[in-house]
Amino acid sequence: MEIRVRIPTPLKKLAGEQDIVLANGNTVGEVIQWLTETYPGLKERLRDEQGEVRRFINIYVNDEDIRFIQNLETPVKDGDQISIIPAIAGGSSLKRRVTLTFPPEKVKEPVIYNIGHRFKIITSIRSANVTENVGWVTLEIDGEEGEYLKALHYLKEIGVKVEPVEKDVIE
Numbered sequence: 001m002e003i004r005v006r007i008p009t010p011l012k013k014l015a016g017e018q019d020i021v022l023a024n025g026n027t028v029g030e031v032i033q034w035l036t037e038t039y040p041g042l043k044e045r046l047r048d049e050q051g052e053v054r055r056f057i058n059i060y061v062n063d064e065d066i067r068f069i070q071n072l073e074t075p076v077k078d079g080d081q082i083s084i085i086p087a088i089a090g091g092s093s094l095k096r097r098v099t100l101t102f103p104p105e106k107v108k109e110p111v112i113y114n115i116g117h118r119f120k121i122i123t124s125i126r127s128a129n130v131t132e133n134v135g136w137v138t139l140e141i142d143g144e145e146g147e148y149l150k151a152l153h154y155l156k157e158i159g160v161k162v163e164p165v166e167k168d169v170i171e
Helices: 007-014 028-039 038-048 110-118 145-157
Strands: 003-006 020-023 055-062 081-086 093-102 119-128 133-145 161-164
Touching: 003 028, 003 055, 007 038, 007 161, 028 038, 028 055, 093 110, 093 145, 110 119, 110 145, 119 145, 133 145, 145 161
Parallel strands: 003 081
Antiparallel strands: 003 020, 055 081, 093 133, 093 161, 119 133
16 A cells, blocks of 8 residues: 655655655554654654654645544555644744535535634635535635634534645745
């Protein structure tokens, strides 16, 4: 089984200067174990003294945060991509873009308004296409990492499909 692991720039030196490492394992935990055995310098950067993922490291499987799935027990399959993303220190505010696709029953609900009031984030619509039965919106979301992740989790819980906008540089 081949899993693609995206290595962040600050950790590339510890992984042979590679952006992407092809790894093996049936769960995220097994892949991380393989990765830290293959590149021992990564172990102290990814895991704490109890063997858990360090709290300032975020891990995603195909753009899904493992904390909202099964954490290290999250299953992976051939062709999946794991992204290791160090959190930004200091709880700083970041802007990110995501595209939301609404199921028909959510098109007329004030979903964007609700996440802006439920979580400490600011939303700005960048593009949209909404009809009576279907809709998608690309949002710029500004806020701290924790609030952003809570908002995404809420959206997924209510049936809204969330897709990050790739290669989007926002200043």
